[in-house]
Amino acid sequence: MAVADARAPAALAPLDTTDPSRLRSLITPEGVDLRLVLASASERASAFLLDVVIIVASLVGATLLVAAAAGFFKFGVGEFFLVIWVLVFFVLRNFYFMAFELTPRAATPGKRLTGLRVAARDGGQLTPGAIFARNVMRELEVFLPFSFLVANGQSVDAWIRILALVWCAVFVFFPLFNRDRLRIGDLVAGTWVVRAPKRVLEPDIADAETSDGIAFPPGAFDAYGIKELAVLEEVLRRKHPPTMAAVAARIRRRIGMTDSTPDEEFLLAYYKGLRARLESRMLLGHRRRDKYDTP
Amino acid sequence: MAPLILKSHRFRAEREAAWRRLEALLDRFEKGRTARLSDDDILAIPVLYRAALSSLSVARAISLDQNLIGYLESLSTRAYFCVYGTRARLGERFTGFLLRGWPEAVRAIWIETLVSAGFMFLGAVVALLLVHSGADWFYAFIPAQLAEGRDPSASTADLKRALFDTHGASGLAFFSSFLFSHNTQIAFMAFALGFACCLPTVFLMFYNGALLGALLAVYADHGLGVEFLGWVLIHGVTELFAVTLAGAAGFRIGWTLAFPGMQSRLDALADAGRLCAVVMAGVMIMLACAGLLEGFGRQLITSTALRYAIAASTAAFWLFYFYRSGRRLHGRR
Numbered sequence: 001m002a003v004a005d006a007r008a009p010a011a012l013a014p015l016d017t018t019d020p021s022r023l024r025s026l027i028t029p030e031g032v033d034l035r036l037v038l039a040s041a042s043e044r045a046s047a048f049l050l051d052v053v054i055i056v057a058s059l060v061g062a063t064l065l066v067a068a069a070a071g072f073f074k075f076g077v078g079e080f081f082l083v084i085w086v087l088v089f090f091v092l093r094n095f096y097f098m099a100f101e102l103t104p105r106a107a108t109p110g111k112r113l114t115g116l117r118v119a120a121r122d123g124g125q126l127t128p129g130a131i132f133a134r135n136v137m138r139e140l141e142v143f144l145p146f147s148f149l150v151a152n153g154q155s156v157d158a159w160i161r162i163l164a165l166v167w168c169a170v171f172v173f174f175p176l177f178n179r180d181r182l183r184i185g186d187l188v189a190g191t192w193v194v195r196a197p198k199r200v201l202e203p204d205i206a207d208a209e210t211s212d213g214i215a216f217p218p219g220a221f222d223a224y225g226i227k228e229l230a231v232l233e234e235v236l237r238r239k240h241p242p243t244m245a246a247v248a249a250r251i252r253r254r255i256g257m258t259d260s261t262p263d264e265e266f267l268l269a270y271y272k273g274l275r276a277r278l279e280s281r282m283l284l285g286h287r288r289r290d291k292y293d294t295p
Numbered sequence: 296m297a298p299l300i301l302k303s304h305r306f307r308a309e310r311e312a313a314w315r316r317l318e319a320l321l322d323r324f325e326k327g328r329t330a331r332l333s334d335d336d337i338l339a340i341p342v343l344y345r346a347a348l349s350s351l352s353v354a355r356a357i358s359l360d361q362n363l364i365g366y367l368e369s370l371s372t373r374a375y376f377c378v379y380g381t382r383a384r385l386g387e388r389f390t391g392f393l394l395r396g397w398p399e400a401v402r403a404i405w406i407e408t409l410v411s412a413g414f415m416f417l418g419a420v421v422a423l424l425l426v427h428s429g430a431d432w433f434y435a436f437i438p439a440q441l442a443e444g445r446d447p448s449a450s451t452a453d454l455k456r457a458l459f460d461t462h463g464a465s466g467l468a469f470f471s472s473f474l475f476s477h478n479t480q481i482a483f484m485a486f487a488l489g490f491a492c493c494l495p496t497v498f499l500m501f502y503n504g505a506l507l508g509a510l511l512a513v514y515a516d517h518g519l520g521v522e523f524l525g526w527v528l529i530h531g532v533t534e535l536f537a538v539t540l541a542g543a544a545g546f547r548i549g550w551t552l553a554f555p556g557m558q559s560r561l562d563a564l565a566d567a568g569r570l571c572a573v574v575m576a577g578v579m580i581m582l583a584c585a586g587l588l589e590g591f592g593r594q595l596i597t598s599t600a601l602r603y604a605i606a607a608s609t610a611a612f613w614l615f616y617f618y619r620s621g622r623r624l625h626g627r628r
Contacts, residue, residue: 026375032348034372083472090476094483104377105325117376121565125380128388130565133572139480140487171490184490188548189572190565199369201314202362206301230361237362275359279301283357 021179024194026123039116039193041175044183050110055092062088097135102128107196117196121180126191134185141171141184205236206272213261214269220255221277227290229278232271239264303358310350314370317343321373344374392573400573401617407543407550411500415539418504419511426512436502436509451517458519458526459597475586478534482541482578486571489545492553496545503538507531525599528606529592534585536613537578544571544578581613 022038039047066085100108106126107117118134120126145168148161175181186192224232235247241263248263251270259266278288288295320336320343332340351367358364401408425432430447481499488495507527514523547567555563588609596602 028348028375028379030345030348032352032371034375035368036372086472086476090472090479094479103325103327104380105327106376106380119376121561123379127569129569129572129576132576133568136483136572136575137487137490139483140490143480144484144487187561187564188490188568190561190568196372197369199362199366201311201318201366204304204307204360204363206304206360226359229359233361276301279303279357279359282359283302 022181024180024192028123036119037195038181039114039195041181043114043116043195044175044181044193047108047110047114047116050113051097051108052110054109055096058092059089062092094135097138098128098131101126101131101135111193115195115197116193118191119194121186121190121192130189130191134183134189134191137183137185137188140168141174144168145172202237205233205268206275208268210265210269210272214259214266216270216273217255217257220257220270221274222295223251223254223291224274225288225290225293226278229271229274232267232274236264236267236271303354303360303363306350306353306357307360307363310346313343313346314350314367317347317374318370321370321377324377325373340374341378344371344378347371347374392576396573397577398617398620400570401540401577403570404540404543404547404574405618407546408539410546411496411539411542414497414500414542415504415535418501419508420504421501422505422508423512423515426509427516430516433509433513436505447513447516449513451519454514454517454519455522458522472586472590475583478538478582478586479579482538482582483575485538485541486545486548486575486578489542489547489549490552491549493546493549496542496549500539500542503535507535522599525602525606529596529602530585530588532606532610533581533588533613536610537581537585540574540581541578544574547571 019040022040024036024038026034026036028034063085066081066088070081097108100111101118105112105117106119111117118126118131120130145165148165148168151161152158153161171184174184174187180186180192182192232247235243244263244267248266251267252258261269281288317340320332320340323332323336324340347367347370351364351371354360354364354367422432422436426436426447433447485496485499488499510527511520511523514520548564548571551563551567552560558566588605592605596605
């Protein structure tokens, strides 16, 4: 099992809009390269903000519950609720992240909403020790700067706190300073955060029925390459009429065809023909990357 | 035009059922304990995972359907994490942690523990000498609101009352849990600050020792030194040991960051982080015990001799557990 920061060779490069610098190679023991996509700094930040919102909302809810319950009972039992409140606060602050990252999905609710998950950097198991370490470091990255931020003092005291905040900024913005977008917690635990969206398998477009009436001129399917085919697939899946009209017009202009079939049907027929051509060329070992590549 | 039969189309028709089945199994697996998988399902997952991987390789080679390739990649990744990421049961891990993992981890950082304890002791001695020489030094170490009247201006009677007053059994559970959470945050901060190349942790250890030393000086000047130490050490042995270990873990991280040795910095940090995480998990357990002792034991037990006895026995227990427990087993084998 080997993980490397490999820029995938051009023939196998993915054609969606992933930033290629965020791809990491994870080669399974079976020898297949699972191309992991690292989460960007903004995705991680938004996942964290969502988690903070959830924690604060739970704390407020728990406090209201405890206050209401303590109001009902005499003080003796009310103290019991105070103990519970302190423990709930402690648990939420320290174990919210850890508990969710120990589940099979390895993602807190904020991460799940953003489509991310935590994984071990070497492709191995995500141990509870690693999860614990990466969450304890949050003391340094979040709670310490926060305590400086909310403290108040005069003159020299204030300047000391401002300087301390600047010093903490190194730790807070650490993900921006390295390519893998690692937090300090990730550094210490040997983990990273990857995108793990749930993809849905949609039906093959080439299965759709089209009429036999469209006759393409010779050489029509030599006009474009794999990249344009991917874009055409995207257009056909989205089914946005103005886009389809624009794309159809462009293709007609390029291959020199004027006909009056509806846009969607025309695009579908062209897609089928182009895909058949490119796939059969691919079986013979020739991949045409885009329209500027050799046909 | 004759109907188009693409090879990729036929390939997908053959294999789609297996992918759907794997997807359903993974959905149930990711829900966790709530949806247990049957034995047949669990045995099927690795087989389906390999089938998905081979489908992915074939699809990358012969198909230009981006949706299909993206779907297979995400399916294979999820299945990979399922197959290669599973762990032993929590109960087994916990007993393994208690019996072997934790003592071994603490033994591994014995040098850092000594350094950490040394700084704390240094802080205590410095504060003791300074406050003894001039009472105003007390306020340099402990802000007035933290001292709660236990400062050089208090009378002997007041100080004695603070040591031996029993508030009764009410409020103790709250006190205990509050102390536990407060001390745990301090310990975590000492560990996390170790990342900043150890220096803030040095300061924290020194400051912790200084707090103790300053208070001891105040009580000793009134002739209550021995009683004060009993009052502190009943839980203090456990708590100070825990904070020392947290500082030691921080030192290990900071030192590894600065001097990674033969490995790359990232790998060395990851190894040190895993080791120190075990230590820190243990520190939390120790602080829970200290919190209970502080909350209940300190208020309920008022005889100084008994307090010292408890302190000595906790010290002996922790030292034996960390530094002797594994060795006998090894010797026997």
